[in-house]
Amino acid sequence: MPHANPIDVYLEAVVLSDGSDLHLVPGGLPRVRCNGRVVPVRRSEADGVRELTPDELRVLILGSMPRHLHARWEAEREVDYSYDAGETLGRYRVNAYFEQRGPAAVFRRVPPPPSGMDELGLPASVKGLLDLPNGLVLVVGPTGAGKSTTMAAMINEVNDRRAGVILTVEDPVEFAFQERGCVISQREVGSDARSYASAARAGLRQDPDVIALGEVRQASVLRQVLALSETGHLVYTTAHAKSAPGGIARLLGLVGPAREEATRRQLAGVIQGVIAQTLVPRADGTGRIAAFEVLLRSSSTVNKIRDGNLPSLRSDLGDRASGMVTLERSLAELVIRGEVREEDAMAHANEPDSLMAELRSIITG
Numbered sequence: 001m002p003h004a005n006p007i008d009v010y011l012e013a014v015v016l017s018d019g020s021d022l023h024l025v026p027g028g029l030p031r032v033r034c035n036g037r038v039v040p041v042r043r044s045e046a047d048g049v050r051e052l053t054p055d056e057l058r059v060l061i062l063g064s065m066p067r068h069l070h071a072r073w074e075a076e077r078e079v080d081y082s083y084d085a086g087e088t089l090g091r092y093r094v095n096a097y098f099e100q101r102g103p104a105a106v107f108r109r110v111p112p113p114p115s116g117m118d119e120l121g122l123p124a125s126v127k128g129l130l131d132l133p134n135g136l137v138l139v140v141g142p143t144g145a146g147k148s149t150t151m152a153a154m155i156n157e158v159n160d161r162r163a164g165v166i167l168t169v170e171d172p173v174e175f176a177f178q179e180r181g182c183v184i185s186q187r188e189v190g191s192d193a194r195s196y197a198s199a200a201r202a203g204l205r206q207d208p209d210v211i212a213l214g215e216v217r218q219a220s221v222l223r224q225v226l227a228l229s230e231t232g233h234l235v236y237t238t239a240h241a242k243s244a245p246g247g248i249a250r251l252l253g254l255v256g257p258a259r260e261e262a263t264r265r266q267l268a269g270v271i272q273g274v275i276a277q278t279l280v281p282r283a284d285g286t287g288r289i290a291a292f293e294v295l296l297r298s299s300s301t302v303n304k305i306r307d308g309n310l311p312s313l314r315s316d317l318g319d320r321a322s323g324m325v326t327l328e329r330s331l332a333e334l335v336i337r338g339e340v341r342e343e344d345a346m347a348h349a350n351e352p353d354s355l356m357a358e359l360r361s362i363i364t365g
Contacts, residue, residue, distance in 0.1 A: 125323025
């Protein structure tokens with residue numbers, strides 16, 4: 001096919017091989033990650049494929065990069081951005097960087113946003129977090145666990161269920177949403193806003209009902225997130241953590257000791273739910289499947305967050321009648337259904353002994 005941009009010939013190879021990532025390094029063949037393995041692009045997938053020189057790579061990368069980031073890339077030696085290769089080749093999240101031999105980049109393929117939460121297997125109790133008038137919903141997990149995909153599924157559910165305004169603030173924008181019941185405004189940090197904090201602050205003046213922000217990494221962003229949650233907005237955001245209680249601890253860890261107590265009280269006042277997730281290899285080898293942990297607002301969880309008694313939140317997660325679930329219970333159900341192998345579930349459990357207890361509980365009744 002004709003290509004609008006020189007990089008597209010290699011992105012076409014990603015699509016043809018059903019790959020997830022394109023790796024470009026100077027002096028090497030373009031390579032694609034397929035089913036976990038990184039393999040060279042074949043000549044049948046891209047005409048004239050060969051080792052790329054540093055100068056050739058620089059041209060390819062700059063051709064896909066927004067112009068306002070060119071100087072920043074040269075100065076900071078690394079930059080993230082999104083690249084839209086059109087309807088056929090899709091969208092990509094790009095990390096462009098420098099290594100010893102010269103410029104390099106990884107293009108990660110971004111699938112279309114999930115139509116809704118059922119597509120991801122999210123617990124039914126999470127749907128109760130969509131119609132709330134305000135508050136904070138936190139999605140946590142390690143890098144590559146699918147946090148952005150889960151948040152996109154929730155946004156599309158809200159888009160279907162409500163008639164309002166959704167504002168997203170991302171760095172970079174990953175999923176492109178189509179307006180259904182809601183007006184959707186997507187802002188990218190760097191090109192559409194100076195920073196997460198400034199975009200979140202401006203959100204107060206943009207009449208949104210739901211605000212989705214990328215990962216909270218700074219205390220200044222957390223302050224804006226909490227302020228928005230307190231002023232009549234429903235806020236979705238993400239953080240790096242392995243468990244739902246760990247997600248709460250992650251946010252509190254952004255503030256110093258002098259602010260921790262006040263932040264605990266503020267967070268306890270607005271938190272509506274925490275979804276923790278991990279991706280586990282499917283038993284049939286056809287990819288990965290998500291396991292979830294869900295912590296929901298209750299008088300007990302609010303009191304424990306306010307008082308800083310985060311380790312005891314583990315006991316609340318066992319209250320399945322209220323819709324909460326531990327990661328180990330979710331993993332055990334996947335094992336019993338034959339969707340993941342027991343050894344893979346064990347490798348992803350936060351508490352392997354609890355996983356074994358959940359497996360015994362399900363088997364015996």
